[in-house]
Amino acid sequence: MSENKIWTREFVGMGLTNFFYFMSQYILIAALPVFIMDDLGKGQWEAGMAMTCFQIGTVLCRPLAGRIIDGVNKQKLLFGASFLFFLLMAGFYFASSLHAVWFLRLVHGAVFALGTTASAAMAALVLPRRRKGEGIGYFAVCGNMAMVIGPLVGLLIMDYLGAHPLFIFLALLALGAIVAGNGKKLPDETILPGGKRQKGFHISDFIEKRALPSVILGGLVFFAYGGVLTFIPMYTRSLGMGGSTSLFFLVFALVIVVTRPFVGYLFDHHGPNATVYPGFAFFSLGFILFSLAGNLTVLLLSAAVLGIGFGALAPAFQTLAVQSAPASRAGVATSTYFWSLDISVGLAAAVLGVAANAFGYPFMYGVICLSSSLLGLAYYFFWRRSLS
Template identity: 30%
Template sequence: MEPKLWTKEFIVTSFVNFLLTIMYFLLMVTMSNYAVETYDVTVSTAGLVASIFVLGSLLGRLLVGKFIARFGMLNVLVFGLLGAVLVSLSYFFANGVAAFLLIRMLHGFTVGLVSTTTGTICVQTTPSARKGEGISYYSLSAVLGTAIGPFIGMLLINLNNGFEWMFALNIMAGVVCILLLKIVRLRLPESEKPVVTEKTKAFSVSDYIDKQAVPISLLMLTIGFGFSSVTSYLTLYGKETGLIEAVGYFFFIHSICVICSRPFTGKMIDARGANIIVYPCMLLFATGMFVYSQSTATWMIIMAAACMGLGFGNFNSAAQIIALKNADPSRLALATATYFIFLDLGFGLGPYILGHIIQGVGFRSLYMVISCIGLLCIPIYYLIYGNKEKQAYASS
């Protein structure tokens, strides 16, 4: 009999992640524009609005392992959501760029705590035999949020008081998640406690980073760094190219492609390994970035969104599965955090650094360079993991 995947723990944490991702991307694709309109900042400073949020999330992920070990996963999840609600209230009282940046960083910190905790719960409650399938389905909650969040954001941005509605929706989503967790009592398996010695009491990088997850996470950092130029500057790129209506549907098309493919790719990874998915996905990502860089018509935006959805969307879940594959059971939270720490570094550093480059070379030249970087990542993947998996399957 096939082990059960759709438990209440799996469903509830996926739903929390779904709402969290809606709010994350609703603000991610609009806040750079908000900063330009409200505070009259430069493009690079607008990029910092996105970067500082993700860097706050990175800090949350770095500390989440310690918090979980001390307070337990459910407590971290609830208090993280409560913090997100309080920070979202603060948006209404920001009276300058400095205050706004501080709020964005604190908001990112709470999101980092919550998203890493829900990801860890998903991994712990998914049967080992269906790990790839489970993570793929769980990731779909984020994919759906990725589609709906930007779509809502692009609708609200054209309304009077649209940004105020965005902040209010963040508050409402956090409250709904807290109430749901209080109503539905989740039962989680007890994690193995790592042995604490006098040596391990001292500061150690291994307390915050799982070294086995680092190689694939570094590659994810690179891909995420490039893709952040799309998520953070979608509205500004649409305005510059005269395709503002077309880019409004970018994440909708992107997400539909991931939703349609993810259930199959997860099962294929369980059955045949990650290589069969990763190589085509990386090629599709590079192709999508190139088409995006040359976009002059709606159909090109749609094609780019489809390629990046199939490419980045499925590589994201495949890389996460690889990061967790060899993790010690007592370090699953750290392995999960490590993966997202590097992903956050890419998404966090990207908007600010690339914002300066955009000011010099423009959007189109930047996206062409990122397409080339995507192609270079294919042989790098082969060296750090692909070749090992190929040898393992050849010898089995």
């Protein structure tokens, strides 16, 4: 493997695996409520609980994932998780009751946490150190693309073919994850456990302390982003632009994809400051525009500006989290980072929902989300100064 080559078969395989996992999740976010309400005859509360079950599974499994990943053969673990992923997706085809769907979503959350953490950790390990920021940025694009394509694909299949063809398609995605993650054996130094392990359970088995500054920063960014992800359908509807939500995310994701090569290059060649400070500036400006959106032009402009900021910040903090720990702790560092994101998005749904009901969406986005971004900027400034 070339010293500075990013696009190796190993890296592409991990990226595709991640894409298939995230595609299944975003397809189910959009299509499963339709199945629950139309096919099973249930209401919105029951449909919402399916997402809650998934989140419970993810949050409970994420801290365990790091210890498991760093203690076993990572590639064999990913194969096992992907095979279980396939069984779960096939299981939806036979699910005829609400409780069966809830159970599948609960286990899906746990498998999703394990599989995505393993693929992210291995992707980071196979990247050359001098291009790790750029590579992790490209890896994150897999999730961004799934975010745009997944809901559209899910709803189209539901509308034209129905639920059972959708579940067959999800099972095929899971088969794709199995093939992509195991098409080539990775080097032993990447997949085998490294370092001396402590007996029993310790806090360090679940949390990588050296990654905590990056974890906190990533959490603040995803807390603010969680407000967009959770409440934008209601916000655009209140503005009389309810049909523009998908267009917002399309612009948001496309901007991330277009700017990713430049962001990764700046991180690797000029250091994290070159991406984080501009990233926070664009992220903050995006929330100001978002809170003032009165027409489609401003709404889409805010999507582009937020995309630049989010696309610079999210991979930067993930890279810093992974680089803060030795290779033998890559799994725990990655799971610590992702666990923070899971919790942050969940908190955003609860806390920002109260703020939106009390003060309205413009206040929530213009004051609270902007404040979260500025707090992250201040924290990063003082943390980086303490390192110099």
